[in-house]
Amino acid sequence: MAVSTAAAQAGEPHRDRACLVLTTHAQPRDYGSCLFGEVMTGDGGGGISGGVAAAEYEEVLGRLSSLITQKVRAHSGNRGNQWDLMAHYLKILELEEPIARMKVIHVAGTKGKGSTCTFTESILRSSGFHTGLFTSPHLMDVRERFRLDGVDISEEKFLKYFWWCWNKLKEKIDDDIPMPAYFRFLALLAFKIFSAEQVDVAILEVGLGGKFDATNVVEAPVVCGISSLGYDHMEILGNTLGEIAGEKAGIFKKGVPAYTAPQPEEAMIALKQIASKLDISLQVADPLEPYHLKGQHLGLHGEHQYINAGLAVALASTWLEKQGHKDRIPLNRTVSLLNHVAFPKERWHNNFFCYDGIQDPLPDHFIRGLSNASLQGRAQIVPDSQVNSGDDKGSSLVFYLDGAHSPESMEICAKWFSHVTNDDRRLPPSADQTSKSQKILLFNCMSVRDPMRLLPHLLDASTQNGVHFDLALFVPNQSQYNKLGSNTSAPAEPEEIDLSWQLSLQTVWEKLLQDKGVNSANSSDTSKVFASLPLAIEWLRKNARANRSTSFQVKAFMGTQPFTRRNLHIDISYPL
Numbered sequence: 182m183a184v185s186t187a188a189a190q191a192g193e194p195h196r197d198r199a200c201l202v203l204t205t206h207a208q209p210r211d212y213g214s215c216l217f218g219e220v221m222t223g224d225g226g227g228g229i230s231g232g233v234a235a236a237e238y239e240e241v242l243g244r245l246s247s248l249i250t251q252k253v254r255a256h257s258g259n260r261g262n263q264w265d266l267m268a269h270y271l272k273i274l275e276l277e278e279p280i281a282r283m284k285v286i287h288v289a290g291t292k293g294k295g296s297t298c299t300f301t302e303s304i305l306r307s308s309g310f311h312t313g314l315f316t317s318p319h320l321m322d323v324r325e326r327f328r329l330d331g332v333d334i335s336e337e338k339f340l341k342y343f344w345w346c347w348n349k350l351k352e353k354i355d356d357d358i359p360m361p362a363y364f365r366f367l368a369l370l371a372f373k374i375f376s377a378e379q380v381d382v383a384i385l386e387v388g389l390g391g392k393f394d395a396t397n398v399v400e401a402p403v404v405c406g407i408s409s410l411g412y413d414h415m416e417i418l419g420n421t422l423g424e425i426a427g428e429k430a431g432i433f434k435k436g437v438p439a440y441t442a443p444q445p446e447e448a449m450i451a452l453k454q455i456a457s458k459l460d461i462s463l464q465v466a467d468p469l470e471p472y473h474l475k476g477q478h479l480g481l482h483g484e485h486q487y488i489n490a491g492l493a494v495a496l497a498s499t500w501l502e503k504q505g506h507k508d509r510i511p512l513n514r515t516v517s518l519l520n521h522v523a524f525p526k527e528r529w530h531n532n533f534f535c536y537d538g539i540q541d542p543l544p545d546h547f548i549r550g551l552s553n554a555s556l557q558g559r560a561q562i563v564p565d566s567q568v569n570s571g572d573d574k575g576s577s578l579v580f581y582l583d584g585a586h587s588p589e590s591m592e593i594c595a596k597w598f599s600h601v602t603n604d605d606r607r608l609p610p611s612a613d614q615t616s617k618s619q620k621i622l623l624f625n626c627m628s629v630r631d632p633m634r635l636l637p638h639l640l641d642a643s644t645q646n647g648v649h650f651d652l653a654l655f656v657p658n659q660s661q662y663n664k665l666g667s668n669t670s671a672p673a674e675p676e677e678i679d680l681s682w683q684l685s686l687q688t689v690w691e692k693l694l695q696d697k698g699v700n701s702a703n704s705s706d707t708s709k710v711f712a713s714l715p716l717a718i719e720w721l722r723k724n725a726r727a728n729r730s731t732s733f734q735v736k737a738f739m740g741t742q743p744f745t746r747r748n749l750h751i752d753i754s755y756p757l
């Protein structure tokens with residue numbers, strides 16, 4: 182372990198430090214979630230404050246985690262996995278009718294689902310509607326997954342609806358119909374919440390895949406969307422883009438219009454095949470352009486968000502139109518839909534009519550929605566609350582958090598990091614104005630992911646964009662939390678933690694550096710493995726404090742904790 186010597190090694194006084202913290206995919210209130218918890222609160226996370234409610238909430242989280250520990254059949258992947266049980270659960274919870282009445286927007290995709298849903302929700306809220314948003318995963322608290330009118334559901338309501346669903350299911354389950362697995366339960370809970378709260382629109386993010394996802398019990402959504410497709414969860418969804426696209430297009434329904442973000446040709450062909458089998462219109466939503474926003478910025482950062490925002494505009498506009506609110510949609514869109522037959526040839530891509538009717542800036546309520554949208558841990562910049570304030574003034578430590586976990590997102594994320602750190606005015610003024618910054622990568626990814634598909638992309642894209650990592654830290658997502666609950670508990674002793682995966686990541690990284698000719702006498706100069714996130718963060722803080730002339734920029738990828746999953750016997754097919 183490099184912990185004890187690390188401070189000295191990073192202590193060269195005349196170099197600034199910057200850290201890119203990259204870990205991938207948070208989990209239900211587990212270690213993945215907690216990196217961000219620790220970074221954002223400085224103490225290991227939020228949660229519910231004391232008293233009876235806290236105890237009850239704790240109990241509820243315990244029940245939820247009992248659903249995670251249920252073994253999901255590993256070999257069956259997401260292909261059904263007793264998907265028909267969902268129909269039984271809906272019956273038990275009397276949700277069939279409410280779901281049939283719900284005005285749903287359904288979004289699948291490899292990347293950008295949560296962002297697209299968040300933009301869509303925000304647009305419709307600022308268009309005057311009462312919204313429900315269901316996304317995954319969460320970072321610090323499971324209630325983040327359920328938003329009512331843009332706000333995480335209150336503890337009180339969460340507890341009320343949780344018990345309602347839990348008790349009803351418990352009453353009826355037997356050997357043939359066991360308790361639903363974790364994500365299925367959460368999806369059922371979302372349906373219950375949104376119907377009881379009588380939302381005007383429910384925006385649902387698919388958990389994993391499409392066809393056999395728990396959210397796909399909705400038979401007649403108003404509109405559905407496919408965000409950017411790429412390679413992820415291949416062990417479940419297939420090895421080619423076509424196969425992956427086919428699985429995601431499992432959310433398409435007869436009579437329901439569908440939109441997609443621009444896709445690679447192979448994916449597009451698969452989407453188109455399924456759409457034409459169902460005889461539905463599939464249109465490509467072009468990315469937004471800055472002029473659509475009249476100088477405003479998107480609420481979620483990074484170039485790729487223009488893609489997600491473009492899809493969100495198409496989804497929100499179609500929803501408004503189908504609900505009879507034509508007065509609230511972008512003007513040119515009406516024209517493009519009515520006259521699309523006459524649309525110029527160059528607006529067709531791969532035989533798709535490309536929806537881009539919006540030549541003018543968007544209506545103000547759309548722009549407001551897009552610029553007010555927020556989602557934690559996606560291209561999020563978090564100046565460290567401890568180091569950048571109080572007695573530590575002059576020290577500088579900033580975390581750049583992102584959840585990229587596919588090759589495409591690695592590149593996009595590297596670009597974003599480069600862009601924001603090359604000119605980051607958010608950094609507190611350094612004591613020594615002549616100092617530079619040091620960039621540090623904090624990385625983890627699930628052991629089911631192939632680091633050779635991620636790290637080379639990250640390194641190449643960073644180099645191309647002028648970012649050179651001075652140091653890479655590999656950590657398990659081990660945190661102060663060791664369960665789903667909001668109470669913190671002591672981290673496992675370092676010696677109990679299996680760091681073999683982090684050591685392999687480090688080896689891959691070092692090999693990549695070597696291939697690129699970055700020579701170092703000692704690999705601990707360029708990378709380190711820490712036994713836990715709190716240790717890594719503590720180390721970063723100590724160094725930032727000790728080196729006031731330096732600013733640390735940490736790029737963090739939130740990662741799925743491989744050991745947790747193994748320890749809990751959670752099947753990788755299990756959507757979080």
Ligand SMILES: Nc1ncnc2c1ncn2[C@@H]1O[C@H](COP(=O)(O)OP(=O)(O)OP(=O)(O)O)[C@@H](O)[C@H]1O
Nearest residue numbers: 291292293294295296317409485488559584585590
């Ligand atoms: N359109 C996009 N193209 C490529 N990468 C993207 C895109 N949108 C988002 N990303 C990357 O994916 C990360 C997660 O974004 P988001 O939460 O919107 O996606 P998601 O599909 O919900 O992901 P998850 O699989 O974690 O649920 C972002 O932080 C960013 O790195």
Ligand SMILES: [Mg+2]
Nearest residue numbers: 206291292413
């Ligand atoms: Mg994913």
Ligand SMILES: [Mg+2]
Nearest residue numbers: 294295317318
């Ligand atoms: Mg998501």
